[in-house]
Amino acid sequence: MNTSWRSASLAAAAAAVLALTTACGQETPSVGSQVGATAGVGDLGNAGTGTGTGIGASNQQQDAAGASKPAGQLKVSTNAELGKVLTDSAGMTLYRFDADTAEPPKSNCDGDCAKAWPPVPADDAAAGAGIDESLLGEVTRSDGTKQLTIGGWPAYRYAKDTKAGEINGQGVNGKWFALAPDGKKASLTNLPGLSVRRTALGDVVVDRNGMTVYRFSKDQAWPKPVSACTGSCLEKWPAVAPVDENDVKGIVKKGLMSFTRPDGIKQMTIDCWPLYTFSGDKKPGDVNGHGVGGTWFAVAPNGKPIGASKQGQ
Incomplete structure (x- = not known):
């Protein structure tokens, strides 16, 4: 066996492990990189469809023939x-x-x-x-x-x-948001991509809409982020889109990165754990997704799941 070739191979392997440790280990944060994930088994639950539940518009919205009324002067x-x-x-x-x-x-x-x-x-x-x-x-x-x-x-x-x-x-x-006059999502405050909000659970991480951010204990953070929430699970628990490292406030930046899911969706992580919002939260400050199925937990500013067992952390 060629010893120089073997030494080079071992060095390359060590470098690869070091790179993963830097990206998703417990010592050094890596911000803004993307890691490919492999498919996992989704926790389907009572997944939403993204379409809402209302059937038939009100008289304020339809004319006598049942068609949508013109908007008129906005x-x-x-x-x-x-x-x-x-x-x-x-x-x-x-x-x-x-x-x-x-x-x-x-x-x-x-x-x-x-x-x-x-x-x-x-x-x-x-x-x-x-x-x-x-x-x-x-x-x-x-x-x-x-x-x-x-x-x-x-x-x-x-x-x-x-x-x-x-x-x-x-x-x-x-997925549905009131329109602001400029076409953006209506919001009382201009929040960073990820920040901290005080809720009934204490301080939790929220997205740019002020909605609580969650972790799924069936996901994987090491050696690379892997989401176990796929298909209809993802409709109930939408993935948090990538956020620039400079567009965060009040959170620990360790393991703050994005990765590309097998379905092509890019998802943000903290502490290398994939992040989600919950379709059952209707307004900023809601924490209705916390504790669902014993596997979904709101995220603390340090990236840890609030109230989860050591095994889920």
Whole structure:
């Protein structure tokens, strides 16, 4: 056997182990790198569909023929929880869907989804006070109809909003959010990508929408992040998107990195553990996902699961 070749191989192997230790070990943080994950077995639970549960729009949203009413002159309202919110001429809140795209504009809400979230027609829409007219546009849906877009994002109403000013669609399944006048998600504060919020559990990590962040004890952090939440599990527990290392506040940066899941979704980690939000949390500060199934836990600022056993840490 060639001893020089063997020595080189051992050195390469040691370097690989060292690199993994740097990325996901207990000593040195690695920020912003991406590691491929392998498929795991999902904990399906009572997974949501991402479409909401409302069936049939209210009279405020439909005309006599059952079609979505035109938006008319858009307005800006002020909500105590969300700040400035975009509404139609009747004061009904307008929403955006995380599964859609703005560049280029594309709606991915059809069928039953569109019954729960009626698309806002582009016809007759006009910018009111406080709204930049250049942000208004339209996208052609799969059925050929034209849908209003705000800053590129397709606009919807929510079937369970029955009167002006309601925001029952805010945060549904972790994918639906009220529109701000500029097309972004309505938010009272401009939060970092990841930060800390005081809740009934104490200090927990939250995303840029103020929603509680969770860990799944069936996931893997070492030697690389692996998510065991796949398929419909991921609809109930949406993966937290990558966050720049400079866009965090109040959390320990050890193991702060992103990785690419087998399904192509890029997911953020703290302490090398994959991060999620919970579709059952409807507003900032909710911690409804904590303790679900004895495997899901809110994340402390140091990346550890709050209240979990040593085995789950």
